[in-house]
Amino acid sequence: MSASGTTGTPDVTVVLSARGPEPRLTRSLDSLAGQTLELDRIEVLLVGDGPAGDSPVGDSLAGGGLVGDGPAGDEAFRDACAAEQLERFSASHPATVGAAVARARGRYLLFLRSGDFLGREALTRLVDAADIHGSDVVYAKTAGATGALFARTGHRVPHDASGLPWELSGTKLFRREPVERHGLRFADEIPAAFAVQAFTLEALFRARGISVLADYDYCFASRASNTDTDTDPAPGIEDLLRGTAAAMAVTARFTEPGRLRDGFHHRHFARELDPLTGPALLDVAEPVRRRVFAGLRRLVTDHLSDAVLTRLPPGLRLRLSYVRAGDLPGLVSVVRYEAGHGVPPLRTDLVSAGWRRTGPARHTLVLTARSPLPGLGALAEAPVRLTGTRPGAGRIVLRPAPDGCGTEIEVRIPADAFPPGRTRFGLRTALLGTEHQATVPAGAPPRRAHGLRGLRPYRLHVAADGTRGLVVAVAPLGRRQQPRSAPAT
Incomplete structure (x- = not known):
């Protein structure tokens, strides 16, 4: 039910990315040519994915560069890009997505990526x-x-609808009148794949009404593209950072602190800051790494609330804790560990446990443990804790590991802190709501010593408890009990 009447105004302007090989572009154009909406109601604008002056659209286009405006450019463009499909539409090729939005004539806008096609x-x-x-x-x-x-079709959908922040691609219909009235544009200095989120978010927050159509497969995404923005930061790690910062700034501008803002920020920290704090940091030059880290610190400082932090996966919470602490070497160390082991370095290994004489017949239990986390003491207050002992029973010292990788943990507990009998205890590392217990090496030999309690001698014994902790046994020394004689017969 087109409302354009006989004005000659297209119903829809489709802004189609022409990046990639020609067969993918042809598939997208074919799907537009086969729409039930009349072709004279569809305008197609083909653009590159890059920022202004850097918009590659595939090897078939002028050696990988976008051809210029004008009649000669139009002819070369059509020759290179499926001329028989393009000629069916009112079509042109502005240099950037921002220019395409400014040039669009349709009542509505829809953005498509090369290779994606419509039902x-x-x-x-x-x-x-x-x-x-x-x-x-x-x-x-x-x-x-x-x-x-x-899950269902709906209209007048609220901004806090479940899942809405996670769907920020441009494959939506945008009414062009409010886009023009509010001057919404893609930032030309950011590739379109990363600039789309800020545009979409502002359109959402300014929208008088939002509909969700779940009754039909409207778009079929190419395997070579995502249904949302690209999050592979190599080689555009700084572009991804700029796009994410722009999107989060839009959310902060249109929302108040609280659940709604946290819902959108959670999406960005979980999806974009995961790769931004991942292995891509290891693949860039040091100056780029420092610039990215500075940008990450600004995002964490400005937008990371405790409510968002607690919803993130443990490994990401850990990496963001190094960002918050301003520890770039520590973050790089954590990323290297995770890249090599496949899991975040949330582990602590007990290296040794033994008794040390600290006076005449007096002993202290000395534990040494190792964490692969560098700068552990700077990440939280009292990050290492004893369990199973009275509060303050032991003195915990954290220092850089001798080889410079990780943190060495030393715990000293006076023997007097253990009551007679058996005491099970452990060593736990707690960071950002994530706790893990120190692992005791299998088959760790027991350590024995003798000491005094008052004037009475005691045997001290420490060994693995068979799970992941330790057990200390304190027993008085005395004559061994003689076995009872067998009764006379």
């Missing part, structure tokens, strides 16, 4: 939904989507 009724259904319900943004279900947002 045959997609544009008709999207336009009808927007016109009937007055929606400024219409979410379109992608084939195979299983998120909570697409």
